Amino acid sequence: MFENDFLELLGIVDPSDNVEHLAAFLGRREGARNIAFAPAGSAENARSALLERGLHPSELHALGRQMELPEGPSIPRFSLIGLASEDTPGLPHSFICAHLTPELMRRPEWLVHANGANGFRGIHVLVEHTAPLLPAYDRLFGIQHVTTTDTVATVHAGRHQIVFSTPDDFVTMHPKIDLDPDFPLPGIVAVDLGVTRTDATADYFRQQQIIFAEMPDGSLAIPASAADGAILFFSER
Numbered sequence: 001m002f003e004n005d006f007l008e009l010l011g012i013v014d015p016s017d018n019v020e021h022l023a024a025f026l027g028r029r030e031g032a033r034n035i036a037f038a039p040a041g042s043a044e045n046a047r048s049a050l051l052e053r054g055l056h057p058s059e060l061h062a063l064g065r066q067m068e069l070p071e072g073p074s075i076p077r078f079s080l081i082g083l084a085s086e087d088t089p090g091l092p093h094s095f096i097c098a099h100l101t102p103e104l105m106r107r108p109e110w111l112v113h114a115n116g117a118n119g120f121r122g123i124h125v126l127v128e129h130t131a132p133l134l135p136a137y138d139r140l141f142g143i144q145h146v147t148t149t150d151t152v153a154t155v156h157a158g159r160h161q162i163v164f165s166t167p168d169d170f171v172t173m174h175p176k177i178d179l180d181p182d183f184p185l186p187g188i189v190a191v192d193l194g195v196t197r198t199d200a201t202a203d204y205f206r207q208q209q210i211i212f213a214e215m216p217d218g219s220l221a222i223p224a225s226a227a228d229g230a231i232l233f234f235s236e237r
Contacts, residue, residue: 001110004159005038005120007191021093031229032188035123036097037157043079043098050081053139057096058082067104076104089136090127090164090186116201119237121192122161128185130164161192176213177221177231191230194237201234 039046061080081096130153155162219235
Protein backbone atom coordinates (compact mmCIF):
# COMPACT_ATOMS: atom_id res chain seq x y z
CA MET A 1 0.00 0.00 0.00
CA PHE A 2 1.28 3.46 -0.94
CA GLU A 3 -0.08 6.96 -0.40
CA ASN A 4 -1.84 7.19 -3.76
CA ASP A 5 -1.74 3.68 -5.24
CA PHE A 6 -1.10 0.05 -4.35
CA LEU A 7 -0.01 -3.40 -5.48
CA GLU A 8 -2.29 -6.33 -4.75
CA LEU A 9 -1.06 -9.90 -4.35
CA LEU A 10 -3.54 -12.50 -5.55
CA GLY A 11 -3.67 -16.25 -5.01
CA ILE A 12 -6.21 -19.03 -4.83
CA VAL A 13 -7.20 -20.19 -1.35
CA ASP A 14 -10.49 -21.90 -2.17
CA PRO A 15 -10.72 -23.36 -5.70
CA SER A 16 -14.52 -23.35 -5.41
CA ASP A 17 -14.53 -19.54 -5.42
CA ASN A 18 -15.11 -17.62 -8.65
CA VAL A 19 -11.44 -17.58 -9.73
CA GLU A 20 -11.55 -18.86 -13.30
CA HIS A 21 -9.62 -15.91 -14.78
CA LEU A 22 -6.94 -16.06 -12.09
CA ALA A 23 -6.64 -19.84 -12.36
CA ALA A 24 -6.24 -19.58 -16.14
CA PHE A 25 -3.50 -16.97 -15.70
CA LEU A 26 -1.62 -19.02 -13.10
CA GLY A 27 -1.88 -22.01 -15.41
CA ARG A 28 0.38 -20.11 -17.82
CA ARG A 29 2.71 -18.20 -15.52
CA GLU A 30 3.13 -16.11 -12.40
CA GLY A 31 3.81 -12.37 -12.44
CA ALA A 32 1.88 -9.16 -12.99
CA ARG A 33 -1.61 -9.87 -14.28
CA ASN A 34 -3.60 -6.66 -14.83
CA ILE A 35 -4.12 -3.12 -13.62
CA ALA A 36 -6.85 -1.14 -11.93
CA PHE A 37 -7.34 2.53 -12.82
CA ALA A 38 -8.53 5.04 -10.21
CA PRO A 39 -11.17 7.52 -11.39
CA ALA A 40 -10.40 11.21 -10.93
CA GLY A 41 -13.90 11.66 -9.51
CA SER A 42 -16.73 9.26 -8.85
CA ALA A 43 -17.07 5.91 -10.57
CA GLU A 44 -20.41 7.04 -11.96
CA ASN A 45 -18.85 10.08 -13.64
CA ALA A 46 -16.02 7.96 -15.01
CA ARG A 47 -18.45 5.52 -16.56
CA SER A 48 -20.46 8.33 -18.14
CA ALA A 49 -17.27 9.82 -19.63
CA LEU A 50 -16.29 6.45 -21.10
CA LEU A 51 -19.72 6.02 -22.68
CA GLU A 52 -19.47 9.51 -24.19
CA ARG A 53 -16.19 8.43 -25.83
CA GLY A 54 -17.90 5.46 -27.44
CA LEU A 55 -16.27 2.90 -25.12
CA HIS A 56 -17.87 -0.12 -23.52
CA PRO A 57 -17.63 -0.01 -19.70
CA SER A 58 -19.58 -2.48 -17.61
CA GLU A 59 -22.26 -1.52 -15.12
CA LEU A 60 -21.03 -0.46 -11.68
CA HIS A 61 -20.30 -3.34 -9.34
CA ALA A 62 -20.16 -2.90 -5.55
CA LEU A 63 -17.46 -4.83 -3.71
CA GLY A 64 -16.79 -5.27 0.01
CA ARG A 65 -14.00 -7.33 1.52
CA GLN A 66 -13.64 -8.59 5.05
CA MET A 67 -10.37 -7.35 6.56
CA GLU A 68 -8.96 -8.13 9.99
CA LEU A 69 -7.50 -5.06 11.71
CA PRO A 70 -5.90 -4.86 15.18
CA GLU A 71 -9.01 -3.08 16.46
CA GLY A 72 -11.33 -5.65 14.95
CA PRO A 73 -12.88 -6.72 11.63
CA SER A 74 -13.65 -4.11 9.01
CA ILE A 75 -15.07 -4.07 5.47
CA PRO A 76 -13.39 -1.76 2.93
CA ARG A 77 -15.79 -0.91 0.10
CA PHE A 78 -15.15 -0.28 -3.56
CA SER A 79 -17.03 0.55 -6.75
CA LEU A 80 -15.76 -1.34 -9.81
CA ILE A 81 -16.22 -0.85 -13.55
CA GLY A 82 -15.00 -3.50 -15.95
CA LEU A 83 -13.24 -2.35 -19.13
CA ALA A 84 -13.84 -4.17 -22.40
CA SER A 85 -10.82 -5.95 -23.86
CA GLU A 86 -11.23 -4.06 -27.15
CA ASP A 87 -10.93 -0.79 -25.20
CA THR A 88 -7.70 -1.85 -23.43
CA PRO A 89 -5.78 -4.00 -25.96
CA GLY A 90 -2.78 -5.68 -24.39
CA LEU A 91 -4.34 -5.35 -20.92
CA PRO A 92 -7.23 -7.82 -20.70
CA HIS A 93 -9.31 -7.91 -17.50
CA SER A 94 -8.37 -4.34 -16.54
CA PHE A 95 -10.91 -2.28 -14.64
CA ILE A 96 -11.62 0.96 -12.80
CA CYS A 97 -11.63 0.82 -8.99
CA ALA A 98 -12.97 3.64 -6.81
CA HIS A 99 -12.04 3.32 -3.13
CA LEU A 100 -15.07 4.35 -1.10
CA THR A 101 -13.36 3.87 2.29
CA PRO A 102 -9.72 4.89 1.63
CA GLU A 103 -9.05 5.60 5.31
CA LEU A 104 -9.24 1.85 5.99
CA MET A 105 -6.57 1.10 3.38
CA ARG A 106 -4.18 4.06 3.77
CA ARG A 107 -3.08 3.36 7.32
CA PRO A 108 0.19 5.22 8.06
CA GLU A 109 1.98 2.07 9.23
CA TRP A 110 1.18 0.38 5.91
CA LEU A 111 2.82 3.14 3.86
CA VAL A 112 6.38 2.58 5.11
CA HIS A 113 8.36 -0.22 3.47
CA ALA A 114 11.77 -1.59 4.41
CA ASN A 115 13.02 -1.45 0.82
CA GLY A 116 12.18 2.26 0.55
CA ALA A 117 9.39 1.86 -2.01
CA ASN A 118 7.03 4.84 -1.84
CA GLY A 119 4.82 4.57 -4.89
CA PHE A 120 3.82 2.86 -8.09
CA ARG A 121 5.25 4.44 -11.28
CA GLY A 122 4.01 2.24 -14.08
CA ILE A 123 4.26 -0.99 -16.00
CA HIS A 124 5.90 -2.42 -19.11
CA VAL A 125 3.70 -4.48 -21.41
CA LEU A 126 5.02 -6.78 -24.13
CA VAL A 127 2.96 -7.02 -27.32
CA GLU A 128 3.49 -8.28 -30.85
CA HIS A 129 2.94 -4.84 -32.40
CA THR A 130 2.25 -1.43 -30.86
CA ALA A 131 0.62 0.38 -33.80
CA PRO A 132 -2.75 -1.43 -33.51
CA LEU A 133 -3.04 -0.31 -29.87
CA LEU A 134 -2.88 3.42 -30.51
CA PRO A 135 -6.49 4.18 -31.59
CA ALA A 136 -7.93 2.47 -28.49
CA TYR A 137 -5.68 4.31 -26.03
CA ASP A 138 -6.19 7.60 -27.86
CA ARG A 139 -9.93 7.16 -27.18
CA LEU A 140 -9.46 5.98 -23.60
CA PHE A 141 -7.04 8.67 -22.38
CA GLY A 142 -6.94 11.29 -25.13
CA ILE A 143 -4.45 11.51 -27.96
CA GLN A 144 -2.33 14.04 -26.04
CA HIS A 145 -1.59 11.38 -23.41
CA VAL A 146 -0.24 8.77 -25.84
CA THR A 147 3.28 9.17 -27.21
CA THR A 148 5.26 6.98 -29.58
CA THR A 149 8.97 6.59 -30.22
CA ASP A 150 9.75 4.27 -33.10
CA THR A 151 7.84 1.11 -32.12
CA VAL A 152 7.43 1.93 -28.40
CA ALA A 153 4.13 3.42 -27.23
CA THR A 154 3.76 5.16 -23.86
CA VAL A 155 0.38 5.91 -22.29
CA HIS A 156 0.42 8.60 -19.59
CA ALA A 157 -2.31 7.76 -17.07
CA GLY A 158 -2.16 10.46 -14.43
CA ARG A 159 1.20 10.20 -12.68
CA HIS A 160 1.74 6.70 -14.08
CA GLN A 161 3.00 5.32 -17.37
CA ILE A 162 2.10 2.24 -19.38
CA VAL A 163 4.92 1.38 -21.78
CA PHE A 164 4.06 -0.98 -24.63
CA SER A 165 6.84 -2.56 -26.67
CA THR A 166 7.83 -5.70 -28.50
CA PRO A 167 10.14 -8.14 -26.69
CA ASP A 168 13.04 -7.09 -28.93
CA ASP A 169 12.53 -3.42 -28.10
CA PHE A 170 12.29 -4.20 -24.38
CA VAL A 171 15.65 -5.99 -24.50
CA THR A 172 17.14 -3.06 -26.42
CA MET A 173 15.93 -0.63 -23.73
CA HIS A 174 17.06 -2.87 -20.86
CA PRO A 175 20.13 -4.81 -22.06
CA LYS A 176 21.01 -6.03 -18.55
CA ILE A 177 17.67 -7.80 -18.15
CA ASP A 178 17.23 -11.45 -19.11
CA LEU A 179 13.85 -11.85 -20.77
CA ASP A 180 12.09 -15.21 -20.93
CA PRO A 181 11.97 -16.06 -24.65
CA ASP A 182 8.68 -17.89 -24.04
CA PHE A 183 6.97 -14.98 -22.26
CA PRO A 184 3.33 -15.11 -23.45
CA LEU A 185 2.08 -12.08 -25.36
CA PRO A 186 0.46 -9.79 -24.53
CA GLY A 187 1.51 -9.50 -20.92
CA ILE A 188 2.82 -7.20 -18.19
CA VAL A 189 6.50 -8.05 -17.99
CA ALA A 190 7.71 -5.45 -15.48
CA VAL A 191 6.54 -3.11 -12.73
CA ASP A 192 8.14 0.26 -11.91
CA LEU A 193 8.28 1.37 -8.28
CA GLY A 194 9.51 4.67 -6.88
CA VAL A 195 11.91 4.88 -3.95
CA THR A 196 13.26 7.71 -1.84
CA ARG A 197 16.93 6.82 -2.42
CA THR A 198 18.20 4.07 -4.69
CA ASP A 199 21.45 3.75 -2.70
CA ALA A 200 19.50 2.95 0.47
CA THR A 201 17.31 0.48 -1.45
CA ALA A 202 20.41 -1.19 -2.91
CA ASP A 203 21.90 -1.50 0.60
CA TYR A 204 18.70 -3.16 1.79
CA PHE A 205 18.76 -5.62 -1.12
CA ARG A 206 22.37 -6.54 -0.32
CA GLN A 207 21.56 -7.05 3.36
CA GLN A 208 18.66 -9.32 2.44
CA GLN A 209 20.70 -11.13 -0.25
CA ILE A 210 18.21 -10.13 -2.94
CA ILE A 211 19.52 -10.42 -6.49
CA PHE A 212 19.44 -7.10 -8.37
CA ALA A 213 21.21 -5.22 -11.14
CA GLU A 214 22.14 -1.54 -11.33
CA MET A 215 20.86 -0.11 -14.60
CA PRO A 216 22.58 2.55 -16.75
CA ASP A 217 19.93 5.13 -15.81
CA GLY A 218 20.59 4.64 -12.09
CA SER A 219 17.55 2.49 -11.39
CA LEU A 220 17.68 -0.96 -9.82
CA ALA A 221 16.16 -4.09 -11.33
CA ILE A 222 15.21 -7.38 -9.70
CA PRO A 223 14.92 -10.20 -12.25
CA ALA A 224 11.66 -12.06 -12.72
CA SER A 225 13.25 -15.23 -11.38
CA ALA A 226 13.66 -13.52 -7.99
CA ALA A 227 10.25 -11.81 -7.91
CA ASP A 228 7.65 -14.47 -8.74
CA GLY A 229 7.63 -13.83 -12.47
CA ALA A 230 7.64 -10.02 -12.65
CA ILE A 231 10.68 -7.85 -13.30
CA LEU A 232 10.76 -5.08 -10.67
CA PHE A 233 12.38 -1.71 -11.35
CA PHE A 234 13.14 0.74 -8.52
CA SER A 235 14.02 4.37 -9.25
CA GLU A 236 13.93 7.68 -7.41
CA ARG A 237 10.68 9.56 -7.82
